[in-house]
Each structure stands twice: as C-alpha cells, then as structure tokens.
Amino acid sequence: MTKYIFVTGGVLSSLGKGITSASIATLLQHSGFKVSMVKIDPYINVDPGTMSPFEHGEVFVTEDGAETDLDIGNYERFLNKNLGKKNNFTTGQIYLSVIEKERRGDYLGKTVQIIPHITDEIKKRIKDVAKDVDIVVVELGGTVGDIEGLPFLEAVRQIKHEVGKNNAMFVHVTLIPYIKAAGELKTKPTQHSVQELRRIGITPHMIVARTEKPLPKSLKEKLADSCDVERDAVIEAVDAPTVYQVPLNFLNQDILKPIARQLDLGELHPDMSEWNYLVKKIISPQKEVKIAFVGKYLQLKESYKSLIEALIHSGAHLDMKVNIEWVDSEKIEKMNDEELKEVFSEVSGILVPGGFGERGVEGKLKAIRYARENRVPYLGICLGMQLAVIEFARNVLGLKYANSQEFDPDTSEPVVYLIDEFIDASGQKQIRTHKSPLGGTMRLGGYECLIKPDTKLYEAYKTDKVIERHRHRYEVNSAYEKALEENGMIISGKSKEGLIEAVELKDHPWFVGVQFHPEFTNKLKTPNRVIMSFVENAYKNK
Ligand code: GLN
Secondary structure, X not given: OOEEEEEEEOOOOOOOHHHHHHHHHHHHHHOOOOEEEEEEEOOOOOOHHHOOHHHHOOOEEOOOOOEEOHHHHHHHHHHOOOOOHHHEEEHHHHHHHHXXXXXXXXXXXXXXXXHHHHHHHHHHHHHHHHOOOOEEEEEEOOOOOOHHHHHHHHHHHHHHHHHOHHHEEEEEEEEOOEEOXXXXXXXXHHHHHHHHHHHOOOOOOEEEEEEOOOOOHHHHHHHHHHHOOOHHHEEEEEOOOOHHHXXXXXXXXXXXXXXXXXXXXXXXXXXXXHHHHHHHHHHOOOEEEEEEEEEXXXXXXXXXXHHHHHHHHHHHHHOEEEEEEEEEHHHHOOOOHHHHHHHHOOOOEEEEOOOOOOOOHHHHXXXXXXXXXXXXXXXXXXXXXXXXXXXXXXXXXXXOOEEEOOXXXXXXEEEEEOOOEEEOOOOOEEEOXXXXXXXXXXXXXEEEEEEOOOOHHHHHHOOOEEEEEEEEOOEEOHHHHHHXXXXXXXXEEEOOOOOEEEEEEOOOOOEEEEOOEHHHOOOOOOOOHHHHHHHHHHXXXX
C-alpha cells in the first residue's frame, strides 16, 4: 500500500515548503524507499508557461515536455530522478479536464460540482502518481485559509479517509516569527493556522517551524501541546547556508522517527554520506572562480533558478565556489569598449542564458563579442546560443543585417528563424507560424542531440548522443551552416532531423552554444556535463 505525506503551508507563503517536501522525500529515498512527489498549484493558468518570469520565477521543463512550477526542478535535483507531466498540476488543468468531460457527456444526467467532481479529479491525479511508488510526498501550493486551496484540502482529507490512518500523514510548514521589540518568538499565528486546518477536518501530525532563531525546548513543547502533535514531531527549520543542508538538519532532529511511527515504516537508517560530502563541498570549497551572468531578469533571480543551482552543483563536484557577477544586459548596451572591459576583466567566464523578446539583446551580443574576441570561456544557452550565431554572422561573416525572426520577422538575413513544421517529443507533427497561440506551442522537452566527435561538446559529455530539454520557438537556419563552418564556427550537435543543436568556435579556448537547456537535466548528484565543463574551463582560464 502506498503511503502519502501531504505538506501544507500556514501563515504566509515563501516558507520553503518545496524544500521541506523535497528534504523529507530525500531522506525517505535514502532509507531505501521508492519515492515520488506531486506539486499542486492553486492558480487557474493551465501551466506556468505563459506567466512572466517576474511574476512566477522560472518555468521548469520536464523530460516529457511539460512546463511546470519551479518546485519540480527542486524535486528532481534532490531526488536525482526525472519527473514528468503528472507530477505537477494546477486548478486550471483540473477544471479544464472536468469541463471537457462534461462537454463530452461523461457526466450525463448529473449536476457537475466541486464536490465530488473536482475533488475526484484531484484524487485521481494524486493516486496516479502513487501507483508505482512506496511513498508519495504531495506539496499543496498556497497557504491554508486561501479560498482557492479548499478543493485540494478536501480531496486530500478524503484520501486520508480512504487509505486509512497509517497510510497518510499531514505535515504543516509554518512560521514562528521573532518579534524584536518583545524579544520573543511567537507561536500564535501557527496555532491559528492549525485551527483553520482542523476546521476542515485535517489534523497535522507534524509541525515544521520556519524560524530565524533556534526554538528553545520549552517553546517546542508549547507548540506540540497547543497544536496537538507529539513532542518529537515539532521540527525546527532555521535558515540554512544551502538548501541541501536542510535534509541533514531534519535528520539531526530525528525527523524520521515520528514519520516512521505515523506511517508504520519500521526503523529507518538513511545513508546520507555522499550527500553530506557534497554539502560540505558547497559550504567550504578549496577553489574559487567568477563568472559573468548576463541576463535581463536580474531583479528576480528565481527566474534562473535551475541554472544557478547547476553552477552550485558543478562547484560541489569540482571543489569550487562559483561566484556569479550579475550583469544587466540592458545596462551594457550603451557601453564603449573601455567600459565593457571594466565589467568583464575580472571574470573567468561569460554566460548568456535563455530568454525571450528583444529587450537586452544588443547588450548580450556585446558580451558575446567580448568573449569571442578576448578568448574568454563562453557558454550560451538557447537564446545565448542563437545570439552567438547572430554575433558571428554579423561580425565575422560580415552579414550586417543578420538577425532572428523573433526580433525582426522581415529580416533579410534570417540566421535564426521560425521553422513551420517539426516532430515533437511524442513523435507527432507540429505546425507553427507567427500567428500560433503562445501557450504550449514551443519545442518542449527532451530531444536527442547527436554530438560530433573531437569537439568541446564531446569532450564535455564523453558520448555521441545525449537527451537534453528544450523550450524555444526559433532555430538556427541551416542555410547558413556552410558559411558558418567555413569561417571557423563548428556545428557540434544536431538533432536526428538535422536541426542545429550546438555550435562552438574552432580557435577559442572554450566557446560553446547549445540550443537546449542543460540546466534542466542537472542534479546535485549528477551535475550537467556541459555546464561543469564550462566552469572547469573558466577556472583554467583564471
Ligand atoms: N526566444 C528564443 C526562442 O524562442 C529562445 C528561447 C530560450 O532561450 N528559451 O527560440
């Protein structure tokens, strides 16, 4: 029988519910269980793909081509395994499928209602993930008390009822604020949010308390008594130097004991030695390197979450701290060579990540030119690769008007263009034009990249075939392939159908552009090879 752990949030958002959920799942996985996770998002968008990065942070892409919440990325990085479409769903998806069923006539004769139709659909999706694992950790987005979270809470309450007492557990993540003027930690908000949970029929079995200051024993006991959980089931979550420290902090507080008791799991002894080693390397590495990160969403670093984590993971495996120098692409747009030199002279590598829209593009092109001409190691991801080709076409091939159709649909030199037909990850033909709807019409998910031997890319991956994840609409135009190659650009990776997947420069210490997003396959224990190779070569260039 699959065991369920439901993680709810109280008091306010941004308490690290995702990290808490992933940490619990990781400890159980290292105890020998087969574990999976689900993230439920209570917004109406069908997926976060059409939300602004400023609004929602990164859109994470799974192997099977789903655009998901960034917590799915956390789960993958912690659990060291790929998740998929079914591990993340939203209110929008639930309603969409219920309404589609209603239109088809599946409920004929019935009045379609939140209970039971919406709640049944929610339960079905959770149980679908539970099918082939021992334990599933379900994170409910939002905060208890939100109107939009109610159907989800009702659905998981019903699941508890259906699977029986020892197969379901509720973990409530809340905040214990420290009031400076009074010099006190306060438990009242937590008590209220637990009361709110109880009102709808859910009694938490564990409180995970986010706090700036360690909780004294007496306060933990007060929390346990007032929230009606066992005294060993109040877990403190103080701010950690790295999120990967959190499972270790939980383990130190014997978190598995109350979990095993509630779910009848026996005695658990997770082997966290490799994890422990990597965390030590993240916290106090021997070496250091500085990399310029040239982006446009710098106010909200969450929009580059996976890439930032990938740099940290590469660092852990290379015993290196990767310092990021944030460079606003719009700011460097108007800089002269002297000023540019000032920005980049201190860094050992330049990174241009993915992006959409024209804003900041000229600045990114300047950074790329600098990297090419000054032989600074460069990694360009997705838009960063397309721009590397445009920069090369303009300044080496002399094609002054080289551009992407994304920025100028009528450009006379469409070096990056919109292909109108392609085969998607599921093997189906897709058609797209400038008029296609923007939601769900990109090349999305894992595609094979065939790697040319004797290239930097091959050196990084040490194999001639990888599957990497995509999220883009435009492609490098193969009409320019010959000219690019004759002038010193190498096409080092191609898709099965011949789409250009990766480029590099012949006469350069390390200059690589990839059409895919290597940060999405990256995980703490298995960092992505091309990102690690970039960091390694940046260090060599120091
Ligand atoms: N805007 C570009 C495209 O749609 C690149 C996308 C990206 O960097 N993810 O092709």
